[in-house]
Amino acid sequence: MADRTLERGTWTGCAVLFLQSMSPTVNLLSLYKDQHGKFIVFKVIKLTLTDSAGGLGGYEILKLHDADPMLGVEVKFVDVDACQRFLKSYASGAVRQSLSQHASRLLTVPSEFKVETQLKASTHTLDLSLDDLELCLQHIHFAQPERLRDDEINSLEQQLQKQALNHEPQPVTLPLQDNPVPSNCFKFQRGVFEDRILTAADVQSFSNGVGRQWKHVGRVLAKSCRALKGPAIDNLAYEYEREGLYEQAYQMLSRFVQAEGRAATLSRLVRALEDCKLNSLAENILDVQP
Structure with missing residues (x-):
């Protein structure tokens, strides 16, 4: 197995993620079969995979299919690191949390929206082996994809790219210059955004984009977070x-979230990124085009 994971240029594997909404008012499979709902459901899945795999590269969606009562998402991995990050996210529950977050926002469903998941590679149910990620990685590697990307998925990918190019930022509000910022919001550049607790998706977006600057951001956060003071960052x-x-x-931002609890807010992270001249990363986390 070790030899195969080192062959990063040739490593591929395949897994199927099964999704089922636990909300009585939302049926993901029915929504996907609806012409309007199809794109929104696809976007929720795409954003979730991007969060969990650590970026847009390293994987591609081959097909979404009817596995009544579940919606099956066939995913081809072309990078072992991306696959490992996805497995870690899945094992920690971050994939489910990310799905819930994006679905709540894009499908306009209650914030407590929950989804049940199952992950399989060929005949292997990986949920039973999540304590051994190397074994899961091996099952995915041996479950090679049997098809090219579905034409419908190609069309949805093109639609998503077109939407991204035409996207305009829509912050919560754009108050007049003399108006105070509401207590539950914060200001970033020319927009005012609703503040909230950092999510797993935020942590993953930060980790994917910050690079070598993570230490600088950590030291800014350490000014108001005891868990990051002293040698904590160098130790990490x-x-x-x-x-x-x-x-x-x-690990740094996760420690911040765990230590600060409900005080680990989006505004604190964005201010730290501004202090470190990482405005483009803040824009990415806030889903704002520069």
């Missing part, structure tokens, strides 16, 4: 050196 860098920058950044 040493402890997760082998896993790379993504994991170091992920």
Whole structure:
């Protein structure tokens, strides 16, 4: 297995993620079969996979199919690191949380929207082996994709890219210059955004984009977070050196969230990014075009 994971240029694998809404008012399979709902459901899935795999690269959706009562998402992985990040996110529950977050926002459903998931590679149900991620990775690697990307998925991908090109930022409000910012909001550039607790998707977006600057952001956050003071950041860098920058950044911000609880807000992260001249990363996390 170790030899195969080192062959990063040729590594591929396939898994199927099964989704089922637990809300009585939302049926993901029925929504996907609806012409209007199809694109929105696809966008929810695409954003979730991008969060969990650490970016747009490393995977592609091959097909969405009817697995009544579940919606099946066939995913081809072309990068072992992206697959490992996805598995870690899935095992921690972050994939389910990200699905819930994006579905609540895009499908206009209650914030407590929940979804049940199952992950399979060929005949192997990976949910039963999540304590052994190397074994899950091996099952995915041996379950090679049997088809090219579906034409319908090609069409949805093109539609998503077109929407991204035409997207205009829509913050919560754009108050007059003399108006005070509401207490539950914060100002960033020319917009005012609703504040909230950091989510798993925020942590993953940050970790994917911050690169070597994660230490600088951590030291800014440490000014108001005891868990990051002293040698904590250097210790994280040493402890997760082998896993790379993504994991170091992920562990730092996760520690901030765990320590601060409900006080680990989006506004605190955005202000830290501004202090470190990382406005483009803040724009990405806020889903704002520069």
